Amino acid sequence: MNAVKKYAEIIKEAAQENSENPQQMQEQTDSKPSSSQMGMIQKVTAAVMALVGFLMAEIGVVIIPLLIIIAVVIIVSTLIVSIISSVAAFFTPEKEAETSGGIKMQMLSQATIAYADDLRAAAEAEGIEKYVNYLLAIMETESHGEGDDPMQSAESAGLEPGGFTNPQDSIKQGVSYFAECVRKAQENNCDIKCAVQSYNFGSGFIDYAASYGGTYSLELSESFAQEKSNGIKADYANDIAINYNGGFRYAYGNMFYAELVSTYIYSYEDETVQKVIDEAYKYYGWDYVSGGCSPDYGGFDCSGLVQYVYRQAGIDLPRLEKEQFAASQEISFDEIQPGDLLFYQNETSGGSIGHVAIYIGDGKTFEAGDPVGVYDINDSWHAENFLCAGRVINRE
Incomplete structure (x- = not known):
């Protein structure tokens, strides 16, 4: 029985070594077992075979076929688990792959990047996963990923500004609201930048843009803000505003919002x-x-x-x-x-x-x-x- 206990401890040790090295499992990028997995397999195999040898010597040959079958089942099961884990790792994108498409990563704060997986999950739930890059850019524009309301979405939920106290609530609401803007833009043959500007103006801008052909432009955003603000201006010391009109915006939302978000987005005609x-x-x-x-x-x-x-x-x-x-x-x-x-x-x-x-x-x-x-x-x-x-x- 001491020998059996010894072999059980070897198997337990192998399993612990594998579980204590999750980074290597996550970093595996092909369908082959990692070195830690192979080490576990080798230890388990050695322990099982040694146990078989011990039992053969102590008990005799009567149960040898049964022991061989047990050993084969254990080894094959271990290999299958290892291969399944590796294949799952292969089909699970690295963080960079999940967050990088169409977004200038070098311009994002680490706080925003840290929410990338949460934004992706929320986007998938809303069916707008192709726009994760815009969601990252919106969060960076709104808050640089800081605070309890990183998407600044409380108002779209009928709350006071900053009304969320849990970032996850902010993300869920912000993504849901942006999804509404995207769907309405699509229904009205408006482009994605109309949806982005509507995250700031409200979805009424999509109706306005649709009446002018559905293609976003800064001039269109400006005319909407001018109309809604009755021409009241506010100083706005932002480089985009300074280069455009000397540094002001109309006092209704931010007519430069889509321009600000777009500074984090890249796209090419080719x-x-x-x-x-x-x-x-x-x-x-x-x-x-x-x-x-x-x-x-x-x-x-x-x-x-x-x-x-x-x-x-x-x-x-x-x-x-x-x-x-x-x-x-x-x-x-x-x-x-x-x-x-x-x-x-x-x-x-x-x-x-x-x-x-x-x-x-x-x-x-x-x-x-x-x-x-x-x-x-x-x-x-x-x-x-x-x-x-x-x-x-x-x-x-």
């Missing part, structure tokens, strides 16, 4: 470019890993990232940065557009191409620096080490 940059943003904040050319590595190097994200958009590029330049059509720096590749020398390339980045517009690149993320093409390193630019030949 469908391939949109796919490439959507894919790239999934890995925002990941580590630089030499040789990394897929999520399986836990990070990317510069050319590995470029090759991988373009492949997800249906375009095959060579593995190395010099080869990627050769596969591109050379263009001048003044001609660069989102989706183009920028090539640089680095400390070890001896003046030749040693680094590659994807241009995403507005003077920014997305690249596998340390960490993977967004960088400024005008910072000292990029300005001093730029060599050439290329447009992927079969991009369009």
Whole structure:
């Protein structure tokens, strides 16, 4: 019986080791068992087989077939559980994948990012999961993710401003109200920015926009606010307002609301470019890993990232940065557009191409620096080490 207890303790120890390493389980990105799972399987198998050997020696051969069957069942069951866990991990997106599509992650506060999963769950419940990027942008615009009413949605529920005392109530109401705006906009053939502006103005703006064709514009928002406020103005020292009219808004909601939200959203007319940059943003904040050319590595190097994200958009590029330049059509720096590749020398390339980045517009690149993320093409390193630019030949 002491021997049986010993083997039971080995199995328990293996299970504890596996449960104490949940991060490795969550980080698994393919359908193979993780190292911790394999360790557990090996320990369980060894313990079971040792127990079988002990019982054979002590009891005899009468129950050997039964013991073998039991051992096989335990081993197979363990393997099945392990594989199911890994497959589930494979089909569960990483946080970056869940929150990044169409949103400029580098501009969001950590407080807003922390609510990403809650926003996604609420959006899925309302059937508007494709607009999670707008919900993140709305929260950032409203509160930077701070306070008990991060969506500033209490008024839409008939409460006083700031009337929620639980952020989850704020999120549920805010997402529900935005979903109403989205559905009404769709029913009236209005675009998504009309729905966004209605989150601030109220859904009456959708009726107003529909009467003018359903396409949002700042001028349309301004005329609605001017009409509702009877022309009363309020000072508004925001850069967008200052550049537009010197720094005022009409005293009805915020006529610049959709513009403010849109500063966190990116979109491209070129469908391939949109796919490439959507894919790239999934890995925002990941580590630089030499040789990394897929999520399986836990990070990317510069050319590995470029090759991988373009492949997800249906375009095959060579593995190395010099080869990627050769596969591109050379263009001048003044001609660069989102989706183009920028090539640089680095400390070890001896003046030749040693680094590659994807241009995403507005003077920014997305690249596998340390960490993977967004960088400024005008910072000292990029300005001093730029060599050439290329447009992927079969991009369009």
